[in-house]
Amino acid sequence: MYAQMVKSEATQEDPERLAAFQARIDAGEKIEPKDWMPAGYRKTLIRQIGQHAHSEIVGQLPEGNWITRAPTLERKAILLAKVQDEAGHGLYLYCAAETLGVTRDEMTEMLLDGRMKYSSIFNYPTLTWADMGAVGWLVDGAAIMNQVPLQRTSFGPYSRAMIRVCKEESFHQRQGYDIMMKMCAGTPEQKAMAQNALNRFWYPSLMMFGPSDKDSVHSAQSMAWKIKMNTNDELRQKFVDQTVPQAEYLGLTVPDETLKWNDEKGGYDFAEPDWDEFFEVIQGNGPCNTERLAARNKAWDDGKWVRDGLLAHAEKKAARRVAAE
Amino acid sequence: MSSPNAAYPDTPETRTRPKRHEWPLWEVFIRGQHGMSHRHVGSLHAPDEEMAIKNARDVYTRRNEGVSIWVVEARHIAASSPSEKGPLYEPSESKVYRHPTFFDIPDEVGAM
Numbered sequence: 001m002y003a004q005m006v007k008s009e010a011t012q013e014d015p016e017r018l019a020a021f022q023a024r025i026d027a028g029e030k031i032e033p034k035d036w037m038p039a040g041y042r043k044t045l046i047r048q049i050g051q052h053a054h055s056e057i058v059g060q061l062p063e064g065n066w067i068t069r070a071p072t073l074e075r076k077a078i079l080l081a082k083v084q085d086e087a088g089h090g091l092y093l094y095c096a097a098e099t100l101g102v103t104r105d106e107m108t109e110m111l112l113d114g115r116m117k118y119s120s121i122f123n124y125p126t127l128t129w130a131d132m133g134a135v136g137w138l139v140d141g142a143a144i145m146n147q148v149p150l151q152r153t154s155f156g157p158y159s160r161a162m163i164r165v166c167k168e169e170s171f172h173q174r175q176g177y178d179i180m181m182k183m184c185a186g187t188p189e190q191k192a193m194a195q196n197a198l199n200r201f202w203y204p205s206l207m208m209f210g211p212s213d214k215d216s217v218h219s220a221q222s223m224a225w226k227i228k229m230n231t232n233d234e235l236r237q238k239f240v241d242q243t244v245p246q247a248e249y250l251g252l253t254v255p256d257e258t259l260k261w262n263d264e265k266g267g268y269d270f271a272e273p274d275w276d277e278f279f280e281v282i283q284g285n286g287p288c289n290t291e292r293l294a295a296r297n298k299a300w301d302d303g304k305w306v307r308d309g310l311l312a313h314a315e316k317k318a319a320r321r322v323a324a325e
Numbered sequence: 326m327s328s329p330n331a332a333y334p335d336t337p338e339t340r341t342r343p344k345r346h347e348w349p350l351w352e353v354f355i356r357g358q359h360g361m362s363h364r365h366v367g368s369l370h371a372p373d374e375e376m377a378i379k380n381a382r383d384v385y386t387r388r389n390e391g392v393s394i395w396v397v398e399a400r401h402i403a404a405s406s407p408s409e410k411g412p413l414y415e416p417s418e419s420k421v422y423r424h425p426t427f428f429d430i431p432d433e434v435g436a437m
Contacts, residue, residue, distance in 0.1 A: 314372035
């Protein structure tokens with residue numbers, strides 16, 4: 001759900017080849033970059049992995065916002081390490097996408113000019129230190145919910161990237177929850193800040209899984225290809241069931257009056273987020289869309305002289321080496 | 326990267342696109358512990374080998390994953406082709422006698 005609403009591409013290829021490909025996936029084999037694959041599989045994966053990578057990179061911005069204002073040196077070092085991890089996760093994912101025949105710079109350009117998307121969640125502002133807690137606990141928690149099953153995805157490089165990411169990700173969620181525990185054990189004002197952060201991040205976190213897709217053709221294709229492992233509703237339910245007791249432990253109230261344990265289904269009944277808001281954010285009209293893209297564009301433009309300079313230097317050195325041989 | 330023996334796929338999209346002026350792609354190999362061989366962990370972009378090693382350290386060894394790093398430019402890697410899988414690997418399938426379990430050794434003989 002760092003990749004939301006990824007449309008899967010229709011594929012028009014030799015039915016026999018398609019059947020053989022599907023049989024490999026059904027048998028649990030991994031598809032590797034040089035293996036034959038339907039054009040739709042390739043395109044859908046580039047879109048999905050690219051969007052996932054962009055989310056990791058843009059996801060650094062709301063947290064980067066608080067690095068200079070972390071309450072202690074230790075919290076600052078931890079947050080810095082977490083944000084650095086996100087950059088690493090973005091890179092693992094870009095590398096995985098690159099094995100499909102697209103370059104990282106091309107994907108970056110598509111992000112910067114709006115042709116590719118990133119997760120809706122990062123278009124919300126981080127207003128207080130408690131938001132660092134809520135983001136780690138809820139946003140990374142929701143991401144883990146999606147990424148753990150993706151370790152078993154059919155495309156080898158994506159699966160390997162997910163395994164690395166998952167290994168590192170649980171630190172992120174725990175450091176967030178740790179912040180929340182500290183805030184909730186603090187002064188009434190600090191606890192109120194934690195409650196306020198939960199209030200603002202609850203529904204946007206539920207949106208991360210995307211709208212219900214149980215009848216979606218795209219999801220059915222992606223699930224057959226094992227590049228999507230669960231429906232959005234399944235993952236959302238799992239997330240709510242896991243998170244509600246954690247909120248109770250903190251003594252916080254989930255901002256949903258309809259939230260109720262349902263014995264029959266063995267899970268909570270809960271209110272859907274406002275999907276109109278979700279579509280607005282996806283369309284670019286969220287609270288921080290403009291700011292986020294502007295920050296990425298500025299970083300890319302400001303870094304151009306470094307990219308060009310280092311490339312020119314490397315080429316000059318290489319040329320000198322050839323001349324010396 | 327468009328040669329049929331490269332490690333990366335040769336697709337209609339990659340063939341028809343003009344070559345872009347970007348930092349080259351490097352494959353990264355890490356020795357996890359002393360006594361182990363280097364293992365492929367992923368790739369990254371860097372202008373030259375020096376920066377590639379520095380970047381590899383930042384991207385792939387943030388949690389003590391390595392004691393040594395190798396980098397090689399991806400275009401220098403030659404790879405076998407998936408379509409050759411049969412001719413390359415099938416011949417060994419019939420040579421079961423290459424495995425010790427092929428031979429029955431009586432228990433009295435002891436460990437062997």
